[in-house]
Amino acid sequence: MPRRNRPPRADLVGLPGAPRPLLTxxxxxxxxxxxxxxxxxxxxxxxxxxxxxxxxxxxxxxIAPGVGHLVVWPAGVGVEAEANGTTGSEMSTEYDDADQRRHWHTTCWAARHRRRPGRRAAR
Incomplete structure (x- = not known):
């Protein structure tokens, strides 16, 4: 018997254009x-x-491709933007500011208080 190709049900899949929570x-x-x-x-x-x-x-x-890690940025970035009157799409760009984000090994992030900053190796 032939199969019917139907689109997925809207209640099982997120509705298009539905708002997504911030920071996701x-x-x-x-x-x-x-x-x-x-x-x-x-x-x-x-x-x-x-x-x-x-x-x-x-x-x-x-941190090589395929290695799990953390992305870390100051929590006050969005708060400062909101306090300065930045709203809507302008504020979302503040949260996504690439200059504020840093990629850390998980163990390095956990040990950041016990060690000095790393030194750049000669290239």
């Missing part, structure tokens, strides 16, 4: 971490979604 996306939710060096937004990047090479500021080694 293909990479998942960001959580807030507070410590002596301030408040930080932290997003976990699974290894399968790591597609570029980054340099970890904790150890100054490369």
């Amino acid at each position: 996306g293909a990479l998942g939710w960001a959580r807030t971490e507070s410590s002596s060096d301030g408040d930080w937004m932290v997003r976990t990047i699974p290894g399968v979604q790591g597609r570029k090479t980054y340099r970890c500021p904790g150890c100054d080694h490369e």
Whole structure:
């Protein structure tokens, strides 16, 4: 018997154009971490979604594609933007400001208070 190809049901799949929560996306939710060096937004990047090479500021080694890691940025970025009167799409660009984001090895982020900043190796 032939199969009928029907589009997926709208109640099972997110409706197109439905608003998405702030700080989400293909990479998942960001959580807030507070410590002596301030408040930080932290997003976990699974290894399968790591597609570029980054340099970890904790150890100054490369984070190779396919390696799980963290993306960290100051939590106050969005608060400052809101206090300055930035709203809507302007504020979302403040959250996504690439100059504020840093990619860390998970263990380097956890040990950042116990070690000095990494030194750049000669290239």
